[in-house]
Amino acid sequence: MSATVWIIDDDRSIRWVLERALSRADLETVSFESGEGILERLEQDQPDAVISDIRMPGIDGITLLRSISERFPMVPVIIMTAHSDLDSAVSSYQTGAFEYLPKPFDVDEALSLIQRAIDHGREQRSSAREREAEHAGENAEIIGEAPAMQEVFRAIGRLSHSNITVLINGESGTGKELVARALHNHSPRSGGPFVALNMAAIPRDLIESELFGHEKGAFTGANAARQGRFEQSNGGTLFLDEIGDMPADTQTRLLRVLADGEFYRVGGATPVRADVRIIAATHQNLEERVREGSFREDLFHRLNVIRVHLPTLSERREDIPLLMRHFLKQAALELSVEPKILKEDTETYLSTLPWPGNVRQLENVCRWLTVMASGREIHVNDLPRELLEQEEAGSTAGSWQEQLRDWADRALKQGKHPILDTALPEFERVMIETALKHTGGRRRDAANLLGWGRNTLTRKIKELGMDEHAEEAPQED
Numbered sequence: 001m002s003a004t005v006w007i008i009d010d011d012r013s014i015r016w017v018l019e020r021a022l023s024r025a026d027l028e029t030v031s032f033e034s035g036e037g038i039l040e041r042l043e044q045d046q047p048d049a050v051i052s053d054i055r056m057p058g059i060d061g062i063t064l065l066r067s068i069s070e071r072f073p074m075v076p077v078i079i080m081t082a083h084s085d086l087d088s089a090v091s092s093y094q095t096g097a098f099e100y101l102p103k104p105f106d107v108d109e110a111l112s113l114i115q116r117a118i119d120h121g122r123e124q125r126s127s128a129r130e131r132e133a134e135h136a137g138e139n140a141e142i143i144g145e146a147p148a149m150q151e152v153f154r155a156i157g158r159l160s161h162s163n164i165t166v167l168i169n170g171e172s173g174t175g176k177e178l179v180a181r182a183l184h185n186h187s188p189r190s191g192g193p194f195v196a197l198n199m200a201a202i203p204r205d206l207i208e209s210e211l212f213g214h215e216k217g218a219f220t221g222a223n224a225a226r227q228g229r230f231e232q233s234n235g236g237t238l239f240l241d242e243i244g245d246m247p248a249d250t251q252t253r254l255l256r257v258l259a260d261g262e263f264y265r266v267g268g269a270t271p272v273r274a275d276v277r278i279i280a281a282t283h284q285n286l287e288e289r290v291r292e293g294s295f296r297e298d299l300f301h302r303l304n305v306i307r308v309h310l311p312t313l314s315e316r317r318e319d320i321p322l323l324m325r326h327f328l329k330q331a332a333l334e335l336s337v338e339p340k341i342l343k344e345d346t347e348t349y350l351s352t353l354p355w356p357g358n359v360r361q362l363e364n365v366c367r368w369l370t371v372m373a374s375g376r377e378i379h380v381n382d383l384p385r386e387l388l389e390q391e392e393a394g395s396t397a398g399s400w401q402e403q404l405r406d407w408a409d410r411a412l413k414q415g416k417h418p419i420l421d422t423a424l425p426e427f428e429r430v431m432i433e434t435a436l437k438h439t440g441g442r443r444r445d446a447a448n449l450l451g452w453g454r455n456t457l458t459r460k461i462k463e464l465g466m467d468e469h470a471e472e473a474p475q476e477d
């Protein structure tokens with residue numbers, strides 16, 4: 001590809017010499033008698049290099065150079081002058097000139113200098129493009145250097161030529177939807193739609209019509225026919241999140257659809273065909289659900305063709321600093337502010353926390369810090385209280401067993417018995433409240449943290465009379 005050089009000199013003979021030499025070297029030239037209007041032209045079009053005189057009527061070469069290197073740093077500028085004094089050489093370098101060329105010059109020397117400037121500019125532009133591409137990738141891609149994440153990336157790579165069903169396993173907030181999107185984007189169906197549906201987020205009696213659509217008048221409120229998510233994802237991917245929460249009758253229907261490739265809208269009589277790739281995800285242990293009888297075994301096998309497991313954030317602590325930098329940068333962009341920087345001990349402290357809400361929790365903390373931290377640098381003291389308390393809890397004087405012993409001692413001395421009747425419910429209440437705090441009120445996840453089934457937790461909450469506060473907690477997502 002031919003390069004273009006702009007020549008700026010008030011001396012016609014110099015312009016002529018350079019034009020001839022450059023065109024013999026197959027370079028395009030555009031000549032100017034002065035620096036006037038050059039910046040405006042650069043807005044529209046940029047040459048591969050500029051070679052400019054210093055002393056000219058109107059705007060001088062150094063002033064021009066300064067503006068070019070500020071506003072168009074990718075355009076290399078060579079400065080030439082007949083007055084080859086040290087001052088102008090120094091100031092041209094300081095102002096950002098690529099090279100300094102004293103007049104009179106040897107034409108070949110000038111040519112090779114221009115050639116080098118062109119190559120240098122091209123290199124700079126291409127590495128800037130690479131950096132941009134990397135950055136763009138970062139936004140859409142999944143961050144992770146931990147071995148368990150490398151495993152996930154390898155799976156995405158290996159699956160990129162197939163439309164096979166995938167089951168993603170991982171706790172809430174570990175990035176299941178992000179991975180599902182990546183699987184879709186790197187698949188032969190990337191041109192088709194990606195449709196996500198969370199089983200836990202829709203009321204049970206609406207799941208079927210949400211999935212398969214309905215005909216007009218199929219039920220009260222169905223005022224018009226409506227496409228379901230299956231039809232919407234025709235030619236693309238349907239992401240079924242929290243598949244473990246799918247009601248039994250919907251499981252049966254889904255199984256039939258996967259076998260036949262066709263289905264009926266709710267209240268419909270004509271079969272609808274849809275070519276859909278399924279990616280399912282769950283935080284539950286589906287094998288266990290199958291053993292319990294709450295998940296169909298045949299559907300499980302149909303979905304469990306390829307399994308991708310996402311680690312919890314605490315299983316890949318080495319990624320925490322990377323993720324935090326990424327989220328701080330992202331939050332700063334969203335809020336149009338300068339990105340905050342974590343002090344080293346803040347970063348170390350944050351890397352040791354348990355992060356029960358995984359990457360989502362980390363992302364929210366970074367947003368919070370971007371808004372709330374007063375300075376540019378984030379100190380440990382700037383962290384939200386609940387994150388600081390996690391460490392303090394470990395360092396309070398006396399273990400909880402010792403404190404409990406004291407409490408039991410005091411209660412018995414005061415004649416308060418049977419003491420277990422008071423202590424056991426209190427113990428459970430504290431455990432439940434804390435687990436719920438860790439999951440932002442999500443009971444299913446809290447049950448996991450406690451080591452209970454969800455039903456047990458619901459029963460305990462009722463028994464302990466904690467239900468009246470539950471209304472304020474965020475709904476399951």
Ligand SMILES: Nc1ncnc2c1ncn2[C@@H]1O[C@H](COP(=O)(O)OP(=O)(O)OP(=O)(O)O)[C@@H](O)[C@H]1O
Binds near residue numbers: 174
């Ligand atoms: N590895 C990662 N790199 C960058 N961002 C991530 C990564 N993992 C998760 N995130 C971000 O964290 C948030 C939560 O991720 P996502 O919604 O995919 O989790 P999930 O496992 O599907 O959660 P849930 O099961 O609760 O729906 C999203 O904003 C996502 O972009």
